[in-house]
Amino acid sequence: MKEPTKILGDERRAYILKRLQESSEPITGGELSAITNVSRQVIVGDITLLKAKNEPIIATSQGYLYMHASRPSAAERTIAVSHGPERTEEELLLLVDHGVTVKDVKIEHPVYGDLTASIMVSNRNEVKQFMEKIRATKASYLSELTDGIHLHTISAPTEKALDEAEETLRKEKLLIDLE
Known part of the structure; x- marks a missing residue:
């Protein structure tokens, strides 16, 4: 049985960013960890690096969420x-x-x-x-x-x-x- 391949560095962060941007629901660190085959701590570091690049990602009690521009009518x-x-x-x-x-x-x-x-x-x-x-x-x-x-x-x-x-x-x- 072949082990799943880890997604490495920049490729993993690009993948995480894309998943968050496409999701209307929060995604947990555990889910991202399982998908990319890295530890949850690696995901926390990836999110920190993405935030440092001014990506509007927030950590909520339900998981990570990408903050799209809010509707002006709200x-x-x-x-x-x-x-x-x-x-x-x-x-x-x-x-x-x-x-x-x-x-x-x-x-x-x-x-x-x-x-x-x-x-x-x-x-x-x-x-x-x-x-x-x-x-x-x-x-x-x-x-x-x-x-x-x-x-x-x-x-x-x-x-x-x-x-x-x-x-x-x-x-x-x-x-x-x-x-």
Whole structure:
């Protein structure tokens, strides 16, 4: 039985880039590792090199995603929220139930300054996967470094959807009113 051939260096990175560009869904490092017959750590290095060449690749809780130019019709804004870790799933579900995509989470760290992490959840299933990954890895939330205060970049097809999502967060006492 012949072992699968490893795809080497530049050829592998070109292949990874093409796969990510053609996919509308995130692709995990494990999947890319299996396809190219290299370790997941090699894939992490490849992604880092592609990012260094200004390829718009982000790591989400569901895998790697190539960020195509966003549609100009989409509405986007940053919201400020505050809550403990126990309300994270509730917050994300409230947002996606309004047709909102939660793109990231940001905090202001006293030493490192602004820290941003990609979330990229748009529906209940993606929120479930995100929460399962947090639990499985026992990872901390960035917001735990700031007593629950954090920002999200959110987007939706319309401003109205964003307004309605914000109003729901306000009613649930999750939104920080900046007024």
